[in-house]
Amino acid sequence: xxxxxxxxxxxxEVFGGEIKIKLKGGAILKDLLSPVFLPPESVEAxxxxxxxxxxxxxxxxxxxRNIRFLGGLLAKLEDGDEVSIFPPLGGG
Amino acid sequence: xxxGGFQGKILRVNLTSGKIMAxxxxxxxxxxxxxxxxxxxxxxxxxxxxxxxxxxxxxxxIIATGPLGGTLAPSSGRTMVVTKGPLTGTIACSNAGGYFxxxxxxxxxxxxxxxxxxxxxxxxxxxxxxxxxxxxxDIWGKTSDEADxxxxxxxxxxxxTMEIGPAGEKQSLVANVMFNGHRAAGRTGVGAVLGSxxxxxxxxxxxxxxxxxEPEKFMEAVYKTREILSKDAFSGGGAAMLGTAMLxxxxxxxxxxxxxxxxxxxxxxAEKISGETLRERNLIRNEGCAVCPIGCxxxxxxxxxxxxxxxxxxxxxxxxxxxxAMCGVSDLDAVVMANYLCDKYGMDTIxxxxxxxxxxxxxxxxxxxxxxxxxxxxxxxxxxxxxxIKLMGEQKGKLGKLLAQGSYRLGEHYGHPExxxxxxxxxxxxxxxxxxxxxxxxxATSNRxxxxxxxxxxxxxxxxxxxxxxKYEGKGELVKTFQDLTSALDSTSICLFxxxxxxxxxxxxxxxxxxxxxxxxxxxxxxxxxxxxLERLFNIKAGFSRxxxxxPMRILKEPIKTGPSKGEIEELDKMxxxxxxxxxxxxxxxxxxxxxxxxxxxx
Numbered sequence: 001x002x003x004x005x006x007x008x009x010x011x012x013e014v015f016g017g018e019i020k021i022k023l024k025g026g027a028i029l030k031d032l033l034s035p036v037f038l039p040p041e042s043v044e045a046x047x048x049x050x051x052x053x054x055x056x057x058x059x060x061x062x063x064x065r066n067i068r069f070l071g072g073l074l075a076k077l078e079d080g081d082e083v084s085i086f087p088p089l090g091g092g
Numbered sequence: 093x094x095x096g097g098f099q100g101k102i103l104r105v106n107l108t109s110g111k112i113m114a115x116x117x118x119x120x121x122x123x124x125x126x127x128x129x130x131x132x133x134x135x136x137x138x139x140x141x142x143x144x145x146x147x148x149x150x151x152x153x154i155i156a157t158g159p160l161g162g163t164l165a166p167s168s169g170r171t172m173v174v175t176k177g178p179l180t181g182t183i184a185c186s187n188a189g190g191y192f193x194x195x196x197x198x199x200x201x202x203x204x205x206x207x208x209x210x211x212x213x214x215x216x217x218x219x220x221x222x223x224x225x226x227x228x229x230d231i232w233g234k235t236s237d238e239a240d241x242x243x244x245x246x247x248x249x250x251x252x253t254m255e256i257g258p259a260g261e262k263q264s265l266v267a268n269v270m271f272n273g274h275r276a277a278g279r280t281g282v283g284a285v286l287g288s289x290x291x292x293x294x295x296x297x298x299x300x301x302x303x304x305x306e307p308e309k310f311m312e313a314v315y316k317t318r319e320i321l322s323k324d325a326f327s328g329g330g331a332a333m334l335g336t337a338m339l340x341x342x343x344x345x346x347x348x349x350x351x352x353x354x355x356x357x358x359x360x361x362a363e364k365i366s367g368e369t370l371r372e373r374n375l376i377r378n379e380g381c382a383v384c385p386i387g388c389x390x391x392x393x394x395x396x397x398x399x400x401x402x403x404x405x406x407x408x409x410x411x412x413x414x415x416x417a418m419c420g421v422s423d424l425d426a427v428v429m430a431n432y433l434c435d436k437y438g439m440d441t442i443x444x445x446x447x448x449x450x451x452x453x454x455x456x457x458x459x460x461x462x463x464x465x466x467x468x469x470x471x472x473x474x475x476x477x478x479x480x481i482k483l484m485g486e487q488k489g490k491l492g493k494l495l496a497q498g499s500y501r502l503g504e505h506y507g508h509p510e511x512x513x514x515x516x517x518x519x520x521x522x523x524x525x526x527x528x529x530x531x532x533x534x535x536a537t538s539n540r541x542x543x544x545x546x547x548x549x550x551x552x553x554x555x556x557x558x559x560x561x562x563k564y565e566g567k568g569e570l571v572k573t574f575q576d577l578t579s580a581l582d583s584t585s586i587c588l589f590x591x592x593x594x595x596x597x598x599x600x601x602x603x604x605x606x607x608x609x610x611x612x613x614x615x616x617x618x619x620x621x622x623x624x625x626l627e628r629l630f631n632i633k634a635g636f637s638r639x640x641x642x643x644p645m646r647i648l649k650e651p652i653k654t655g656p657s658k659g660e661i662e663e664l665d666k667m668x669x670x671x672x673x674x675x676x677x678x679x680x681x682x683x684x685x686x687x688x689x690x691x692x693x694x695x
Contacts, residue, residue: 009334009338010330012368089326089555090330091331
């Protein structure tokens with residue numbers, strides 16, 4: 001299956017923009033956010049190296065829903081999913 | 093006696109008599125309401141009949157700073173404009189960044205109360221504790237950026253200025269009050285109130301310091317809060333890089349980006365008007381306000397095409413949305429140009445953009461007859477957007493005059509007020525309540541009509557994910573907490589954006605060490621709640637009630653058509669009773685005597 005990864009703001013430079021990644025069926029978010037599929041500096045930017053969890057300040061959406069409400073790193077991925085990654089945000 | 097923070101003086105300017113007086117600050121009021129929004133609202137509550145016509149001589153305007161303005165507290169440059177708003181008929185408090193507030197403090201005053209009406213256009217010059225009214229006949233008619241320059245030419249090259257543009261002079265209900273020609277106290281039509289008084293603006297300059305009660309402890313708090321803000325990824329870097337328009341992609345990304353007058357909440361072309369694109373295409377540099385380590389402001393120019401050479405401040409996220417997605421426009425240069433024009437005329441970009449969007453829907457549906465519109469007012473046309481803003485700013489022709497009254501009155505004139513995306517006749521900002529439930533409750537209950545910065549639940553509901561944006565449970569408490577926090581914060585002079593890094597306890601520490609008042613986080617939140625309830629009391633006396641705590645029918649009935657929040661509507665009823673309950677109000681939204689006594693608002 002193919003999952004699209006989009007990074008925004010300063011993470012865009014780290015990720016190199018929008019990328020499409022081919023994964024095996026049944027993959028979860030943790031599989032995707034690993035050095036197997038992403039450049040190591042991209043993984044470092046969003047995953048806490050000690051805890052292995054997503055950094056609290058990083059916002060990740062799967063098809064517009066915050067992955068916190070979809071199981072976090074255990075969120076299941078499906079063909080055509082769009083994963084959006086944002087650095088700390090503010091404004092208004 | 094107040095030990096610090098405040099200068100202890102209020103300047104009262106009666107435009108009818110021409111009399112100017114310096115009054116002592118009321119210490120009891122300062123303890124209960126702090127300064128800025130809180131103290132200004134207290135003056136309005138005590139001195140102005142809530143039923144007064146906002147554009148009559150009897151309305152007053154309070155230009156107010158708080159006790160942290162003019163000190164070294166981070167991001168303490170905000171200035172509040174408190175009055176009864178003519179767009180909404182509610183109590184109004186709009187605020188702007190920049191350097192004006194600190195300059196007013198340095199000239200020796202905490203606030204200026206403007207009352208009455210001048211026979212001919214005037215401006216006020218405040219210099220080192222003295223003030224005088226001067227003739228503004230030759231500045232009347234000038235755009236805000238021109239007026240800013242002329243005011244400095246006439247007074248002092250380093251004066252800070254506040255001014256209205258032609259929209260305020262002509263009493264447009266979307267008129268704002270500008271500072272230095274490009275910072276805006278945008279909402280509720282505050283500029284029209286000054287226009288109705290023949291008051292063009294203020295120039296101010298001073299060199300007095302602001303004493304603080306406990307200098308060592310205050311500076312410790314300053315260093316601590318500065319460090320937090322500098323290390324935070326948003327306030328310490330992200331905000332300077334992309335400005336507030338960084339939100340375009342995320343709010344569109346969750347499907348809560350109102351598009352084409354909120355006929356949808358997902359704009360496929362959002363990337364073209366995003367903070368990232370603005371940075372690449374138009375940004376010259378970022379800019380900060382007084383003592384601000386964040387520096388989110390944009391200084392931009394249009395580098396090519398038909399608007400080439402135009403330059404100015406912004407646009408902010410809200411402006412990019414209102415003039416962009418809300419009108420279906422993805423031509424960023426047209427959006428930036430429309431933003432510059434709004435600043436020059438002195439118009440609120442949110443209300444102006446949303447009013448053009450309402451006009452576009454009315455036109456496309458055939459409700460605005462072709463003979464009324466000098467141009468095809470169609471969604472997606474950057475040219476139509478820019479021309480409509482000009483019509484509105486100059487109040488040219490029938491349509492220009494109607495656009496200048498805001499979307500509700502425009503829609504009402506053509507028989508379709510339901511196409512106005514407003515609450516209490518003020519246009520809502522850049523977050524669709526169908527996709528972010530709590531912000532809808534905030535729009536419905538905001539004391540100045542639809543507004544996001546009375547209680548910015550977007551932070552927990554979208555940016556941090558601390559609350560689920562699609563759930564209704566617990567939103568009453570969430571909205572109340574954010575509304576109370578912001579009410580207190582707006583009374584200090586500190587910018588709301590500090591709260592992305594700082595907690596209420598940090599602000600309370602700055603406040604208590606500056607003033608000598610004993611303010612911990614609990615007292616800080618209680619001050620906020622007291623201000624919120626006082627604003628509510630003003631509005632109740634003005635005739636507002638539960639029926640006005642509502643949302644546009646489209647938001648309640650029409651599901652979002654596309655994008656990540658497809659199918660969602662907003663069920664306000666699921667939250668409103670709960671909100672009144674956590675506020676300690678009755679079912680009609682009236683504060684109970686018990687609540688008012690607890691807040692010291694009833695003897």
